Amino acid sequence: MSAGSFSKALALKPDFVEAHNNLANALLRRGRAQEALAHYQRSLEIQPDNVRTLSNLALGAGDLAGMPVRNGAQAIELAQRANQLSGGQDPVILRTLAAAYAEGGRSAESVTTAEHALQLAAAQSNATLAEALRSQIKFYQAGAPFRDPGPTNGAANPGPP
Secondary structure, eight states: OOHHHHHHHHHHOTTOHHHHHHHHHHHHHTTOHHHHHHHHHHHHHHOTTOHHHHHHHHHTTTTTTTOSSOOHHHHHHHHHHHHHHTTTOOHHHHHHHHHHHHHTTOHHHHHHHHHHHHHHHHHTTOHHHHHHHHHHHHHHHTTOOOOOSSTTOSOOOOSOO
């Protein structure tokens, strides 16, 4: 769906959490970080324990605030909260937590967390996620963060250091 579709949904139902979250993602893809941040924040005002919104904010900690360096401590806090709320067994949330640990300079924890996410992804037969995690683990083992080229970051890492 497009940003316009989510905006229309919010015009009809202003407290629609998923529409705020999806609009924020669409805005990020268009480079409109400040507007995206407002929608993520609104989503959390409505539903403070929304795992998806917490995870998205963790992935973009710093980027969304227009900071040149991502805020690893904030990313870890958001991702840990999302992980706790999701029961600690969601490989996508664990992938976010691993990325947050790497941003915060906690390489050993990023490797351990990503390896756990990989085990869960493999058990769920999620080959796409498993392959992404294998790639990211190489960055974490080298002590480097992984920056996804998705909506929360415009440039991917060229390869592990």
